[in-house]
Amino acid sequence: MKQLLSAIIVLSFFACNKSSTDPLTPIVPTVDSFTVSVNNGYGAGKYKVGDTVDIFSIAYGDNQQFDKWSGDISLLNAFEEWHSWFVMPNRNVSFTGSLKTITPVTLNFEMIRGRDRMKPVYSYFPAGHKGFVYLLHGTSGTAQNTATSFEFKQLIKDLVADNFGVIITEAEESTTGVDANADGKIRWLVAPADSVNNIDYANIKILTDTFYNRGVTNRSKLRYCAGMSNGGNYSAYLSAYYKHKAGVSYCAQAGAVSLTTLTPLQFCMARYDNNENVGAAGNAAALSNSQTISSRGVCSKYLIKEHSVLYAERFARRGDISIAKSIAVFNELKAKGYLNNRNYFNGFSDVLVNAYNANPTSFPELNSLTVLQKLFVVEQIDLSVSDHQMYSDYNKATLKFLNTQCL
Numbered sequence: 001m002k003q004l005l006s007a008i009i010v011l012s013f014f015a016c017n018k019s020s021t022d023p024l025t026p027i028v029p030t031v032d033s034f035t036v037s038v039n040n041g042y043g044a045g046k047y048k049v050g051d052t053v054d055i056f057s058i059a060y061g062d063n064q065q066f067d068k069w070s071g072d073i074s075l076l077n078a079f080e081e082w083h084s085w086f087v088m089p090n091r092n093v094s095f096t097g098s099l100k101t102i103t104p105v106t107l108n109f110e111m112i113r114g115r116d117r118m119k120p121v122y123s124y125f126p127a128g129h130k131g132f133v134y135l136l137h138g139t140s141g142t143a144q145n146t147a148t149s150f151e152f153k154q155l156i157k158d159l160v161a162d163n164f165g166v167i168i169t170e171a172e173e174s175t176t177g178v179d180a181n182a183d184g185k186i187r188w189l190v191a192p193a194d195s196v197n198n199i200d201y202a203n204i205k206i207l208t209d210t211f212y213n214r215g216v217t218n219r220s221k222l223r224y225c226a227g228m229s230n231g232g233n234y235s236a237y238l239s240a241y242y243k244h245k246a247g248v249s250y251c252a253q254a255g256a257v258s259l260t261t262l263t264p265l266q267f268c269m270a271r272y273d274n275n276e277n278v279g280a281a282g283n284a285a286a287l288s289n290s291q292t293i294s295s296r297g298v299c300s301k302y303l304i305k306e307h308s309v310l311y312a313e314r315f316a317r318r319g320d321i322s323i324a325k326s327i328a329v330f331n332e333l334k335a336k337g338y339l340n341n342r343n344y345f346n347g348f349s350d351v352l353v354n355a356y357n358a359n360p361t362s363f364p365e366l367n368s369l370t371v372l373q374k375l376f377v378v379e380q381i382d383l384s385v386s387d388h389q390m391y392s393d394y395n396k397a398t399l400k401f402l403n404t405q406c407l
Contacts, residue, residue: 055084065154
């Protein structure tokens with residue numbers, strides 16, 4: 001009996017002390033989330049393996065530009081962009097954003113004679129610039145809108161810091177306020193691509209020649225253009241017509257020029273573009289047009305901005321809304337159900353705009369802002385949703401394309 005009892009005790013001892021490698025009793029870690037640390041930026045927190053994680057730089061002023069991320073940058077889709085993203089791995093990760101100090105850019109404003117009338121023009125030519133870029137507004141836009149737009153200003157800063165000059169003017173319809181081709185829109189006349197019969201092409205030539213004649217730039221300098229929406233389409237046609245070194249089209253699919261252009265063209269689209277002329281079909285058309293250009297032996301790239309979380313400090317990017325006020329507006333939107341549990345905005349900004357217009361006092365934090373500040377909040381929501389807006393998220397990619405195209 002004692003022997004039997006001893007045997008049972010021995011067996012029990014070994015049963016309770018099996019190796020952790022015993023396949024019959026595996027010990028599996030239950031950790032399903034890891035930590036993201038972000039210095040000089042936003043996006044820190046706990047995330048599950050496989051989550052898409054956005055990281056954003058802290059806000060920076062007119063005398064600064066975003067430089068790059070350091071840390072676990074092999075995970076990032078773009079380590080040189082102020083906003084980047086990655087898929088969460090099964091470990092903790094860390095990132096640090098860094099800024100560069102630059103000389104603030106003050107655009108020169110003047111009225112220059114075009115073909116038929118004086119045109120508003122903003123320009124800046126760094127000493128020894130390697131070329132210059134025409135920046136082109138969208139439908140209902142103006143030269144002033146472009147020169148003062150926060151997202152365009154980020155591109156201007158990056159262009160000048162990389163030794164590009166910039167020229168900004170506006171469509172003839174914007175100057176006159178007259179819908180010359182009766183298409184119901186005030187915008188660039190994309191067709192015909194002809195400097196004799198199309199005043200917008202004629203004005204670009206005249207303004208460029210004016211700068212040549214003044215000696216502030218010369219014909220040896222490379223020419224480029226980049227535009228948003230209708231300005232994106234115009235950029236594709238203008239760059240082809242005047243044989244620019246490269247063009248960039250934001251939120252526009254370009255169209256038939258893809259069959260003939262010899263100018264490298266980059267498309268920068270927005271995944272959830274809700275514009276009537278773009279949408280999912282327009283994004284698909286842009287990709288197809290980019291592939292058509294490439295198939296003809298001409299360089300073309302296609303980028304598309306995804307939606308991102310709305311971080312609480314986002315509305316402070318421009319500097320006229322404090323971080324504390326940005327967080328307060330964010331919390332108000334969160335409390336009213338405009339953000340989901342991961343802080344993605346639900347739907348499009350027009351839902352918020354309609355609700356606010358119906359009862360402004362029910363949004364005390366939003367209502368405390370100036371009109372321009374409210375418009376900026378809506379713009380930043382549009383950007384987080386990846387709707388139809390000019391964006392700076394791929395500025396470094398645009399600079400790289402202008403500099404080297406597909407090399």
